Every structure is written in C-alpha cells, then in structure tokens.
Amino acid sequence: QQQVKQSPQSLIVQKGGISIINCAYENTAFDYFPWYQQFPGKGPALLIAIRPDVSEKKEGRFTISFNKSAKQFSLHIMDSQPGDSATYFCAASTQETSGSRLTFGEGTQLTVNP
C-alpha cells in the first residue's frame, strides 16, 4: 500500500510556465517532507524540504506548499525551464532513532518544452 501518493505521473509544460506536482500522505507520524529531483542515469538529489510546522517554503523558483489538515503537499516550479526536465519524487519520513528512512511517492516525469 502506497503511503505517499503522487500525481500526475507525467507533466508537460511550456518554458516559462508553472509546474505543479501534488502529493498526499496517510501516516500522520510523518514529520519531514522532502522533494527529490532525478535526471536520467543519475541518483535522486534533494531539491527542497519542509517540516509540518510551516505552510510554505520557497527556494528560488521552487516552492513547497503544505496543508497539514488535508495531509497534502505540493511542489510548484515557477518559470519552468527545459533544464528542469527530470523526474520528481515527493517523500516523507518520521523522526526516529534508527535513521531517516524515506517513503517515496510514485514519481512525476516533467518535460519542459522550449
């Protein structure tokens, strides 16, 4: 059972447009919500992360919006560029003594057309 559900599976936007990827989670014990970016042939790399005590976090063109009551969070990419074309994964984890195990969403393949 997928504890973190991600949509859409794929997304095509034009250069300069806004890309929006959504995630929903079930486990209310999750307290850390990162987004990872993966280019073909590479491993995922941390893009941006948020904790549930804030509703929004912005880093450059990338923004996470977090809705704790709805158990949803989303990634917004403003002024999308062809170089943003990649697969994006949302994830969640709980703080525990045995390390930071991540539960990932299914992934979204983003294509930004020039």
Place this chain on the structure above:
Amino acid sequence: NAGVTQTPKFQVLKTGQSMTLQCAQDMNHNSMYWYRQDPGMGLRLIYYSASEGTTDKGEVPNGYNVSRLNKREFSLRLESAAPSQTSVYFCASTPRTGTNTEAFFGQGTRLTVV
C-alpha cells in the same frame, strides 16, 4: 568528493545466479540504505543500516541480504536472482541518526535478471 559510489553500474544475471552490489561512501555518514526503483512505484526501501554494526529490514527485504562491512561500506546480496528483482538499485547515506536530514544517493546499479 566522490560521495556515494556504487559498483557495478550495469549487470545482467541469469535466474538463480547470485551477486553482490557494492556501495561505499566517503562522507563519514552513520546511516546507509538500499532502495530499488521500479517504474510507477517510486523508490522502495530494501534494507538499511542506522549505524555501523546494525542492519534492519525495510519495505521489500525478501530475496536480499545486506552486510555493513564498516562505516564506509554497505553491500546488498542477491542469493538466487529472480526476474522480479530486475530493477535499478540505489544506495544512499545520511549523516546522522535520530533526525531527518538529506539523503545522498549513488548513481545506481541497473540489474536485469533473465
């Protein structure tokens, strides 16, 4: 800095063969992880090691074994490979336990079992 290094990058096995995937990190991280990535399923945790000398099962451990050889190295072994284990395998590490923090991933091992 090399970060997280995985070997081999590609491997083809016949059903029933065994092999070991190697992972090493040079960041002095305490915790290490093995994930598998399958289309439409995101990344799923196979095994993890919160610290040197400890290992624990993740979400999909069946058919795998691990060894935390020392603080730097964490290997994944397939004793009798099956076609269902065809996947891309990623090793990751995090700096410390007990807190949620950035995971650093290797470039992956693409395994095909025929």
